[in-house]
Structure formats: structure tokens, C-alpha cells
Amino acid sequence: MQRKSLVLLTAVLLLTIVFSGCSEKNNNTFTSEPSDNTSNVEPKAQHGSLEVEVIDENGAVVSNAVVWLWTQENFGAIPDWTEQSKTTAKEATNSTGKILFSNLDVGEYVISLYILFFTTNEEALAHVKHVTIKANETTHEILQIPSKTGDSNPTNPGGPTEEDTLSALSNGTKIHDIVGDFVVMNNGNNNPGAYEFSFADLKEVDVGVDSKYLYIRYWFNGTWPRNDSDWPNINGDQLEDIICNTLFDTDNNPSTGVMSDGGTEVATSMGCRRNNSYGFDPPYFYGCKEGPTGIEFPEEERYQNVYNNDSFRFGGVGYDYVIGAYPLSEVKLSAGQTVTMLTECETTSSLYHDATFDILSLDNTTTFEYGRVQITLGENRTIP
Ligand SMILES: [Ca+2]
Numbered sequence: 001m002q003r004k005s006l007v008l009l010t011a012v013l014l015l016t017i018v019f020s021g022c023s024e025k026n027n028n029t030f031t032s033e034p035s036d037n038t039s040n041v042e043p044k045a046q047h048g049s050l051e052v053e054v055i056d057e058n059g060a061v062v063s064n065a066v067v068w069l070w071t072q073e074n075f076g077a078i079p080d081w082t083e084q085s086k087t088t089a090k091e092a093t094n095s096t097g098k099i100l101f102s103n104l105d106v107g108e109y110v111i112s113l114y115i116l117f118f119t120t121n122e123e124a125l126a127h128v129k130h131v132t133i134k135a136n137e138t139t140h141e142i143l144q145i146p147s148k149t150g151d152s153n154p155t156n157p158g159g160p161t162e163e164d165t166l167s168a169l170s171n172g173t174k175i176h177d178i179v180g181d182f183v184v185m186n187n188g189n190n191n192p193g194a195y196e197f198s199f200a201d202l203k204e205v206d207v208g209v210d211s212k213y214l215y216i217r218y219w220f221n222g223t224w225p226r227n228d229s230d231w232p233n234i235n236g237d238q239l240e241d242i243i244c245n246t247l248f249d250t251d252n253n254p255s256t257g258v259m260s261d262g263g264t265e266v267a268t269s270m271g272c273r274r275n276n277s278y279g280f281d282p283p284y285f286y287g288c289k290e291g292p293t294g295i296e297f298p299e300e301e302r303y304q305n306v307y308n309n310d311s312f313r314f315g316g317v318g319y320d321y322v323i324g325a326y327p328l329s330e331v332k333l334s335a336g337q338t339v340t341m342l343t344e345c346e347t348t349s350s351l352y353h354d355a356t357f358d359i360l361s362l363d364n365t366t367t368f369e370y371g372r373v374q375i376t377l378g379e380n381r382t383i384p
């Protein structure tokens with residue numbers, strides 16, 4: 001599905017560990033004890049461990065902070081932060097602010113906080129640490145979150161004003177959705193019965209344009225949780241994020257574009273994670289991408305151009321709406337263009353890839369198919 005495809009959304013994969021260094025030399029097992037019988041036995045690959053502790057700017061430990069681990073070889077001199085398939089592991093700190101990466105082949109590695117902790121690639125690069133893993137030893141490292149507050153894409157001068165945004169939206173297209181219509185996606189580790197999170201239940205999506213931006217406003221049937229403690233925990237299952245994705249089939253042809261996304265050529269996202277997840281508040285993430293590559297997997301390679309730094313946000317935590325503003329020059333759309341939209345809102349919990357899933361649809365879609373809604377950008381219209 002496309003919904004995790006934007007690079008910044010891959011935080012949901014934080015519990016996925018991919019050991020890329022499994023060579024033919026260590027395919028016996030990682031856990032077997034070394035044999036005392038040393039005759040005619042090829043030496044097994046040697047392993048060590050790495051314990052990483054994450055602290056904030058004041059030195060306090062940070063739980064649930066995502067750390068990336070690469071081999072030095074895969075990291076290279078200047079990493080492509082979007083090419084996460086090269087990471088050896090991506091995992092979050094525990095309640096004591098620590099992560100243990102074990103069974104690592106000995107050698108040189110690089111660790112970094114998740115890219116969303118940083119404003120620029122240069123800042124991220126300045127904060128990586130190079131570590132050496134030695135046989136049968138645990139190497140300890142500390143990563144400190146840079147001292148700043150605010151989200152990863154702060155509303156900069158040069159972006160649209162809230163007045164511009166509301167004007168474009170009020171002159172745009174409004175699409176209604178049913179309330180209480182979560183669907184269960186039977187395609188993975190999803191909640192067999194959606195939680196009643198009203199703040200993740202779409203009731204209307206508005207789309208507008210002006211000369212510079214595409215605006216998308218998501219209205220919900222409730223208010224996004226503001227503080228960390230407001231994020232629901234259902235019998236130990238902690239809600240971790242809320243994500244809205246709108247994709248555009250710009251040639252109105254589902255057989256062209258990114259097939260896994262429903263034949264789309266452009267994707268936009270708007271999301272927010274539980275407050276302490278990245279150590280700053282609020283941890284929004286949003287962006288856009290366009291240009292199908294013809295590659296469906298890995299997801300990160302579906303689109304040619306990924307833009308994570310030029311979009312803007314209004315609303316969000318503490319509001320019953322959130323607005324994304326995406327440069328028309330990046331999404332390659334223009335006023336008056338007729339396109340087909342596909343929109344969904346989902347949440348991720350500690351147990352479920354989809355704790356809730358709501359599809360913007362004219363007909364209460366309850367299948368895997370996304371609701372396809374054809375609109376003309378900038379048309380003042382209400383659907384239905
Ligand atoms: Ca709904």
C-alpha cells in the first residue's frame with residue numbers, strides 16, 4: 001500500500017530489524033555455542049553488540065527514540081537518508097532510553113538518530129557516530145538529541161499565510177466522508193476491530209489551489225491528542241501515530257503510475273507522532289513526491305522526486321483539522337487540472353500496523369480498493 005511509502009512515514013517500521021550481513025559463513029545459527037572441537041572447522045564469523053542510549057538536550061534519557069544503524073560500507077561518505085533499505089537496523093529505545101543491537105558482525109558501523117530529529121542533512125551528518133564492534137564485546141554509545149523545539153518542517157517565512165490557505169480552501173472542493181466508518185485492512189498486522197478514535201475518523205477533506213500551493217485540509221470527527229498523555233492506550237496498546245495520505249492519479253488512468261498506490265503519479269502525506277517519540281513536540285512529518293519510477297518495491301523507490309522540506313502545515317494537535325500546503329512546482333499539478341484523488345487516514349499502535357483505517361469515499365468503501373474521487377483543482381464544489 002502507498003500509505004507508508006513516503007520516506008518519513010517509515011517510522012512505523014522501527015521494530016523491523018534487517019540483518020544485512022548474514023553471509024554464508026554464519027549460516028549455522030547465531031545462537032550456537034562455539035565448539036571445543038577446533039579441528040577442520042571453519043571459523044565462525046565473530047559477533048559483538050552495541051548498546052545505544054539516547055538522551056535529550058538536558059541529559060535525560062529518551063524512550064521510544066528511533067535510532068538507525070548502518071555498516072560503514074553501506075553508510076558511505078554522504079548517505080542518502082531516504083535510502084533506508086541500506087540500514088542494518090532501525091529500532092526505538094526502551095523505557096530506559098536504550099537499545100541493544102546484538103549479533104552484529106565485527107567491524108565499523110555508523111549510528112544516527114532518526115532523520116526527523118534534524119532540520120537539515122548537514123545537521124544530521126554532524127550528529128552521526130562511528131563505532132567499532134569487537135568480538136564478544138558490547139560497545140556503548142550515547143546519542144544526544146540536538147537542542148531545538150518545533151517540528152521538522154517549521155512554517156518558514158516564504159510559505160503561505162493562513163489567510164492564503166483558508167482562502168484557497170474556501171474556494172476549493174469539499175468532499176464529505178461518513179463518520180464511524182473505519183474499515184479493517186486484511187493485508188498485514190492490522191487491528192481486527194478498529195478502535196473508536198474519533199480524531200482519526202475523516203468527516204471531510206477539502207482541496208484548494210492558488211498560484212503556488214496545493215492545499216489539503218483533513219477534518220476529523222474529534223480533536224487530535226495534544227499532549228503525550230492524551231494519546232490513547234487501549235489495554236496496553238499505545239497509539240503511536242496518525243497519518244493522512246492523499247494521492248493523485250493525474251492522468252485519471254489507474255493502469256499508469258504507481259500500481260501499488262492505485263495508479264497514482266503524485267503522493268502527499270501529513271502525519272504526527274506521539275509527542276515524545278522523537279524527543280520534540282510536536283513531531284509532525286509531511287511532504288510530497290511525484291514521478292513514478294516503475295519500481296513497486298522497495299516502497300522508497302516508487303517515486304523519482306521526494307520533497308520533505310518545502311511543504312507547510314496548519315492545525316494538527318489540539319485541532320479537529322490539519323492542513324498541508326504542498327508546492328505546485330513539486331507536485332506537478334496546476335489549477336484547473338482534472339485529477340482523481342485517493343485519500344485515507346490511518347493510525348498505528350504498538351500492536352497494529354493499522355489500528356484504524358478510514359478511506360475518503362463517496363460510497364462508504366469497505367474494501368481494499370481506495371475511494372477514487374475525480375475533482376478539478378480549484379473548482380468550488382461540494383461532493384456529494
Ligand atoms: Ca470517516
Ligand SMILES: [Ca+2]
Nearest residue numbers: 253256257263
Ligand atoms: Ca495514473
Ligand SMILES: [Ca+2]
Nearest residue numbers: 177181359360
Ligand atoms: Ca470513509
